[in-house]
């Protein structure tokens with residue numbers, strides 16, 4: 001089955017309580033409970049920061065990532081000669097390439113799971129989408145003792161933020177384009193793999209909206225996939241994006257006998273890949289060419305921010321990877337004779353905490369005042385157009401820049417289905433195949449978690465009261481007044 005066919009407004013869950021289709025209106029509370037519970041390994045971060053180096057195994061040693069086979073950093077080109085018997089989604093791998101834990105190892109059925117954030121498709125989806133996002137313990141990281149506040153807080157923040165978010169989504173046509181674009185990328189990737197004689201089913205699993213990662217996994221099970229490559233559509237790793245999605249996968253996999261024996265390879269980050277760097281440089285070169293004086297244009301990389309504590313306390317490699325990514329893109333441009341000034345800043349901060357600096361809005365004002373006249377904005381943490389490119393950059397930041405003295409404004413489009421980029425992702429998938437390994441070797445590892453409705457109600461009740469009290473603290477009151485939420 002193709003990724004596009006995963007679309008649907010109901011969910012089929014893996015265990016009996018949720019195995020029926022759940023109507024959308026009733027979905028939110030149960031889904032978020034089911035998705036997020038018990039997934040808190042990141043609160044005990046390894047003392048060593050996650051590494052961006054492929055020769056350093058600290059990423060693989062991280063508690064979250066144990067049990068899954070991971071590819072990260074520059075994926076080494078292997079001497080891989082895939083001979084595939086191409087039938088409908090079924091590939092046969094030579095034995096030395098594919099290490100299979102299944103008894104019927106002769107017939108491999110390859111799946112590729114694209115992970116993405118997801119976005120509200122209508123304005124009515126905005127608040128429940130925000131609820132799912134803020135209920136994620138990788139997005140609002142509470143100390144263990146306050147964990148029971150997660151859902152009441154998520155409810156509160158999502159309700160308070162929804163009006164501002166809705167304005168943004170209304171300005172870009174009433175919903176996020178993410179699902180459509182990711183489906184198109186999935187299709188393009190399937191075709192790029194086919195062109196390399198690799199037949200694969202490509203699935204889309206979103207973290208906070210339909211089609212949810214759990215739905216994609218259900219489909220993977222129904223399709224009896226025998227080997228899976230997991231490819232998050234985030235070039236750089238962050239605890240809040242790829243980390244959060246992998247946490248969900250890990251939880252679902254360990255609870256399921258079939259999945260825990262499925263050979264899986266996870267590509268953690270791919271910002272260093274030549275195809276990605278070159279296709280970003282191509283886009284920048286093309287947009288620079290539209291300015292009257294291209295050499296005078298400042299290249300302004302704008303990345304989605306994360307709270308500073310993610311990097312400094314939890315060891316998120318996101319900032320390091322982002323800086324290396326920008327360095328590599330600029331090196332590629334230099335090799336083409338393009339030596340423009342450039343800068344990196346972080347956008348989209350949420351809530352009353354310190355986020356990675358410098359902030360995009362502040363830098364725009366600063367450089368405008370310093371006399372920069374031409375600027376090319378380059379969104380760099382995401383490969384699809386979304387609210388933060390279409391609204392925040394194209395509308396808010398453009399307006400701010402023009403107000404601050406910048407006269408000529410340009411913006412590089414997101415990669416989308418750029419063919420060099422998609423072909424390179426297909427190469428990444430092929431290169432990840434030989435390292436696919438099962439998470440567990442025995443059914444004993446599969447376990448079920450029990451849901452206790454009474455304790456859920458009690459926690460929600462006391463959690464709501466505490467969240468309300470917290471809300472009245474001066475810091476939060478100030479945050480609301482400043483429009484942070």
Ligand SMILES: C=CC1=C(C)c2cc3[nH]c(cc4nc(cc5[nH]c(cc1n2)c(C)c5CCC(=O)O)C(CCC(=O)O)=C4C)c(C)c3C=C
Nearest residue numbers: 119120139165176178238240241304306350381382386387
């Ligand atoms: C690499 C990309 C992203 C990181 C890192 C990231 C971290 C992060 N985000 C929030 C809060 C929100 N993000 C929202 C939307 C959103 N976030 C990303 C990407 C990253 N987020 C994308 C692509 C989108 C847009 C999806 C779409 O609908 O098009 C939102 C909702 C929009 C809004 O209200 O502004 C919130 C809220 C946090 C707190 C965080 C790190 C902790």
Ligand SMILES: [Fe+2]
Nearest residue numbers: 117304305348
């Ligand atoms: Fe975000």
